[in-house]
Amino acid sequence: MSERNYTPDEIEDYLEGKMGDAEKAVFEATITEDKALAEMLDTFRAEKKAFRLLRSQALLEQFQSWEQEKTSLKKSPAKKWFNHRHLRVLILIMAILICGVMVLSPWFSKHNVTKTIEPDKQVAKDSLNVDGEENEADTNKIKENSDIKLNKDKVQDPKSKTSTKTTKVFAELADKYYIAGGGFGISRRNTTSTDSSKYVRAVIEFDAGRLSRALTLLQQPDSSRLDQSVYLRAHTLYKLDRYKEALTDFRYFKQVPVSDNKYDAEWCEVLCLLHLMPAERSDLFEILKKISANANHPYFGKAKSVLTDLDKLN
Amino acid sequence: MDNQLWTDEEILNAIRGVDTNKCNQAFRNLFYDEKLQRSVNKKIRSIGGDEADFVEFFHLALVRFDEAVRNNVYNEKFSSIRTYIKGVAVKMFITRKRSNNSLANRHENAAIFYDSTAVSINAEDEMIFRQQAELLEKIIGGLGGKCRELLKLSSLNYSNAEIANKLMYKTANAAKSAVYDCRGKLRAFLNDNPALKAQLIGL
Numbered sequence: 254m255s256e257r258n259y260t261p262d263e264i265e266d267y268l269e270g271k272m273g274d275a276e277k278a279v280f281e282a283t284i285t286e287d288k289a290l291a292e293m294l295d296t297f298r299a300e301k302k303a304f305r306l307l308r309s310q311a312l313l314e315q316f317q318s319w320e321q322e323k324t325s326l327k328k329s330p331a332k333k334w335f336n337h338r339h340l341r342v343l344i345l346i347m348a349i350l351i352c353g354v355m356v357l358s359p360w361f362s363k364h365n366v367t368k369t370i371e372p373d374k375q376v377a378k379d380s381l382n383v384d385g386e387e388n389e390a391d392t393n394k395i396k397e398n399s400d401i402k403l404n405k406d407k408v409q410d411p412k413s414k415t416s417t418k419t420t421k422v423f424a425e426l427a428d429k430y431y432i433a434g435g436g437f438g439i440s441r442r443n444t445t446s447t448d449s450s451k452y453v454r455a456v457i458e459f460d461a462g463r464l465s466r467a468l469t470l471l472q473q474p475d476s477s478r479l480d481q482s483v484y485l486r487a488h489t490l491y492k493l494d495r496y497k498e499a500l501t502d503f504r505y506f507k508q509v510p511v512s513d514n515k516y517d518a519e520w521c522e523v524l525c526l527l528h529l530m531p532a533e534r535s536d537l538f539e540i541l542k543k544i545s546a547n548a549n550h551p552y553f554g555k556a557k558s559v560l561t562d563l564d565k566l567n
Numbered sequence: 568m569d570n571q572l573w574t575d576e577e578i579l580n581a582i583r584g585v586d587t588n589k590c591n592q593a594f595r596n597l598f599y600d601e602k603l604q605r606s607v608n609k610k611i612r613s614i615g616g617d618e619a620d621f622v623e624f625f626h627l628a629l630v631r632f633d634e635a636v637r638n639n640v641y642n643e644k645f646s647s648i649r650t651y652i653k654g655v656a657v658k659m660f661i662t663r664k665r666s667n668n669s670l671a672n673r674h675e676n677a678a679i680f681y682d683s684t685a686v687s688i689n690a691e692d693e694m695i696f697r698q699q700a701e702l703l704e705k706i707i708g709g710l711g712g713k714c715r716e717l718l719k720l721s722s723l724n725y726s727n728a729e730i731a732n733k734l735m736y737k738t739a740n741a742a743k744s745a746v747y748d749c750r751g752k753l754r755a756f757l758n759d760n761p762a763l764k765a766q767l768i769g770l
């Protein structure tokens with residue numbers, strides 16, 4: 254039999270059963286005679302087994318890593334639960350809280366302000382941060398309040414239709430006698446073009462109709478312009494239909510010893526009281542009688558007219 | 568992960584094919600088959616095993632199944648893949664128990680039942696995988712880490728391009744020649760260690 258050199262590929266073909274029958278027979282015959290080939294075949298056979306073991310080991314390693322993956326998923330049920338159910342519950346609670354805050358905040362704001370600004374002369378001064386310290390909470394509170402357009406009729410007397418009608422009549426009367434830009438213009442006269450104080454910025458905001466911004470600035474006024482700030486704030490509050498607070502400021506300003514706007518402030522007090530009618534009836538008549546008794550009072554004539562109008566209403 | 572169970576045909580095609588990714592997916596599908604896991608776990612527990620036994624023998628059964636498919640021992644006409652894997656796991660567990668102590672006699676019936684499902688388990692199952700791993704370590708350990716990885720990937724039927732990609736070879740040809748070199752080293756080592764070679768052939 255002629256000796257033939259077999260390649261590694263041919264030996265592998267034999268081991269994998271890919272060799273043809275005739276060729277296989279020749280190969281097997283050669284093995285019996287060729288010890289080197291037989292040795293080589295054994296080596297290939299051993300190599301094949303080693304590969305099998307390697308594959309098994311690789312698969313086992315793979316399965317173990319999957320097992321760890323599976324175990325880690327099982328071990329962290331809390332995390333999984335948090336991701337799905339807990340998160341949903343959390344979102345739901347947050348949504349309820351946000352809705353609650355949105356619904357209740359106007360109510361709270363309204364009540365807080367009423368409580369903070371008492372009809373006391375000193376309160377107007379105290380509510381301003383004279384030391385110039387930033388009072389964020391107060392600022393925000395006021396901003397929220399001013400942003401909410403209060404319904405005049407609802408606030409004053411929501412229960413009775415007659416009362417609403419009466420309130421409307423008094424409001425119209427107040428509008429009739431309103432001193433448009435009157436006394437306030439005098440305060441503004443003192444400002445210079447280079448002045449960038451909070452007061453001036455508040456005046457600019459007030460003129461531009463941005464009342465809530467003006468009010469925010471006036472809550473932390475410059476201590477040198479405290480009285481003017483109170484007066485401007487009174488007007489701002491008046492325009493925002495917050496008559497009780499405006500009344501407190503006007504009353505405070507009326508007491509300022511040296512003031513050009515003393516009489517204006519007094520008249521604005523009358524206007525505030527008109528808006529607060531009929532609750533403030535006695536105060537209104539008292540102040541009107543006082544003004545109408547003083548012939549030198551700049552609003553003497555107007556006070557008389559208001560009294561006449563009120564008599565007609567009665 | 569694809570949770571849909573593959574059919575037996577899909578699994579067999581994937582394992583017999585050349586696409587290593589698909590083969591990997593097929594095993595992943597079997598591995599995460601909850602019904603199969605429950606069934607194997609329940610059976611192994613019913614014959615005295617615990618969770619650790621289930622995990623070990625489930626893995627070994629999957630490896631045996633892979634070998635059976637590659638060596639054309641598995642015949643889908645006689646049993647479904649899942650029945651085969653369950654049978655192999657139970658049979659291997661009983662064999663292990665029998666070799667450890669003679670308590671497994673009580674579960675002889677179970678073994679007979681699984682013999683009838685054409686599960687082909689031969690004497691080599693008596694050899695514990697740990698011993699096989701030790702033998703492999705003796706042989707491959709001397710070749711170096713790089714060769715070990717190359718041969719492992721080659722044994723898993725990775726293509727030269729995939730090997731190049733995984734082991735940072737510049738080209739598929741470079742990976743091919745690296746595999747060739749490592750195989751040459753392995754054969755040289757086996758020729759130099761006839762005892763180990765004989766042990767391997769005897770497996």
